[in-house]
Amino acid sequence: MATGRNHRPATSRSRGIPEATVARLPLYLRALTALSERSVPTVSSEELASAAGVNSAKLRKDFSYLGSYGTRGVGYDVEYLVYQISRELGLTQDWPVVIVGIGNLGAALANYGGFASRGFRVAALIDADPTLSGKPVAGIPVQHTDELEKIISDNGVSIGVIATPAGAAQQVCDRLVGAGVTSILNFAPTVLSVPEGVDVRKVDLSIELQILAFHEQRKAGEEPAGEPETDTAPPAAPPAVAVQKRTGSGPDGDVPAVMPA
Amino acid sequence: MATGRNHRPATSRSRGIPEATVARLPLYLRALTALSERSVPTVSSEELASAAGVNSAKLRKDFSYLGSYGTRGVGYDVEYLVYQISRELGLTQDWPVVIVGIGNLGAALANYGGFASRGFRVAALIDADPTLSGKPVAGIPVQHTDELEKIISDNGVSIGVIATPAGAAQQVCDRLVGAGVTSILNFAPTVLSVPEGVDVRKVDLSIELQILAFHEQRKAGEEPAGEPETDTAPPAAPPAVAVQKRTGSGPDGDVPAVMPA
DNA sequence: CCATCTTTGTGCACGCGTTCACAAAGGCAT
DNA sequence: ATGCCTTTGTGAACGCGTGCACAAAGATGG
Incomplete structure (x- = not known):
């Protein structure tokens, strides 16, 4: 938008932090807070990435959008990073919510x-x-x-x-x-x-559960046969312009009527 | 992995539905269910997309991964689509959860x-x-x-x-x-x-709130001044290799006050 | 049966996000 | 002080997701 498509705003930081990075900052912050409570002074990108469940290269790139904190050969200062991320996320101020x-x-x-x-x-x-x-x-x-x-x-x-x-x-x-x-x-x-x-x-x-169900179904369909099985016996009828609205639920082993009422 | 990188498996559908599409299917399903309850027989991609809050081209592309349901010049049969999506998501079977x-x-x-x-x-x-x-x-x-x-x-x-x-x-x-x-x-x-x-x-x-706070802060920072304000008085000091480990751990609950100074 | 009009399905291009791989940077030991 | 070793920061390539724009498909009216 205002920044055009600059990959990195030269010297300063901040203006263009990618959404994906913003979404991960809270994760890093949580991991860092835990380290802080254990009085760990510094942490490497590898360790922190592991704690946050992400790739270390991704973490470093994420941090690079905030600025060049971190010391080569050593890692990142935990307390300092906690502060910087908190600040970037706007957590140094109080947010009243209803x-x-x-x-x-x-x-x-x-x-x-x-x-x-x-x-x-x-x-x-x-x-x-x-x-x-x-x-x-x-x-x-x-x-x-x-x-x-x-x-x-x-x-x-x-x-x-x-x-x-x-x-x-x-x-x-x-x-x-x-x-x-x-x-x-x-x-x-x-x-x-x-x-x-x-x-x-x-x-x-509900959406999260449905996404899980999708993958669950896919897993179940691949496991037993162990074969790609391009088509699992399509039970459905083609679109057919003039179909009766309520598909009788006959040919399908289970009740298709997904809606309760 | 198993599927390689096939964009679309030629004739048949199913194997390679993009994650982003899977994540939207529940949205479509919800909108379709609402239409079904109102006994709406067919719906165009434009209408349905609007109801689901997405782009119509995206919706059509999403549906194209499922197969060629839908009739040109008319739209999609609501009931049929409800069934197809339910089936694809694995909702035609019963999922016990704990x-x-x-x-x-x-x-x-x-x-x-x-x-x-x-x-x-x-x-x-x-x-x-x-x-x-x-x-x-x-x-x-x-x-x-x-x-x-x-x-x-x-x-x-x-x-x-x-x-x-x-x-x-x-x-x-x-x-x-x-x-x-x-x-x-x-x-x-x-x-x-x-x-x-x-x-x-x-x-x-907590993460969702923090993401909102980030955007909220950004909005607040741009509105009043109308000026980028490249640096908001950086109160922080550089990482400084040799800082004392435990920075007065007193204020744990509130102000981070993690400045090594 | 033909023309027209609507809407789907998709080829294509673009931009974002991810990952690799490496040079630069700095600490540390000797 | 010098060389080695660790770790960061990032250039570049790749793949995914998105949106445009249009041709194909089919319904509809005459």
Whole structure:
């Protein structure tokens, strides 16, 4: 964009950190924090990469985007790197977040320790159920949705977490954005549409499971035969323009009716 | 590996579906299911792409890996596509899963509707806390970790969900794998090491938040000044080879204050 | 039966991310 | 001080994923 396609901005760092690198920085930070707690002074790219579960070359390239920290022949200073990455990620400042939708998941999130630590602070819990209002969850009283805009505004919240049912997610999202939130972490199984400039990250348990199921199925299909087996007896009928909508579920051993209701 | 690098296996489909495509199939499936419930017979790539929040060309290319479903000039048959994608993802069969670690998060997962529907069935809840044993969560009695291997074996479980504290995750993982689980969905903030052939997918709230914080910081840094501001007063000192190891470990919880100075 | 119009399926090019492999840089021993 | 040894930082090649743009396919109306 602004930087064009510069591989490396000459002297200074920062401007163009690739997304993939940003996504790994928290991993490095976690590994480094663990080392820091054990008072390990320095670490090599090989060791750290191993701890973070990545390739060492990748790690070095990632760090090269931040700048030339690290000493050749020695490695990286743990404490210094912790600070630099924290700073780059914006964790040296306090980020108030709100959680909307205090059901099972929302409550679990509120109780999750990972939120409170590392620069994030649960500023408020919000739910549409009036019977929840005032009740404390994880030591924080739940507030009603009516207060949403005021809460966002008063606390200067820019990050919102949506843990509502799918049906309410877009509406909540719109209100959050309208109130000034520019980053959203969405746990509801819905595609959120937001104006430009607003970041949305999605956490979807169902999708993750389905991806696992795909690989699981592929493994199961290859293991027994040990043969490529180009086609596993295609049971399905061709598209056929005029097919009856509800495929009777006859020819297929199992119930295809994937949808519950 | 086994498949080499075939772009598309000539006539037949299936073998080489790109990971990125697999990751989107659940999205399409969800959108299609919604259409199906509204009894919409056919849908164009444009409409469906919009509903799934992706580019229409990408969607068409994704579907082309599955085969040539769809009718030119018309679009895709919703019901048929639902079935095909479900089949490709392995959702036409029943996948028993176990959830290990029934804390706040584990309980939320057990209650999560998305699990029960769409081919997944919570076969068991497992926790190390003996006081939980027998207590029902989401209608399913919690069983003790001692039973883990037997549960996996008896139910033919191949997918495990880890919702334990970080410290226990690797150990639980090893036991799951040892008992025959080959796909793991990990909610614990740890890098799991598993033998080859075992798939691990990670869901990490803390990482997602940190990524959002990064972008949020970048947005905040560009908006007010409107100037790149090449360096925000670098408070840091160079790595400095010979620093004292333990920098006053006092402020551990809050300010990193890791400046060797 | 033919013309037209819609929508799919995909060849192609581009850019990002990953990995290899190595030169440069610095500590350390002698 | 000098040479060796370790480890970083990165140039370059490769492969994957994305998006454009268009030809092929088929439905639809006359």
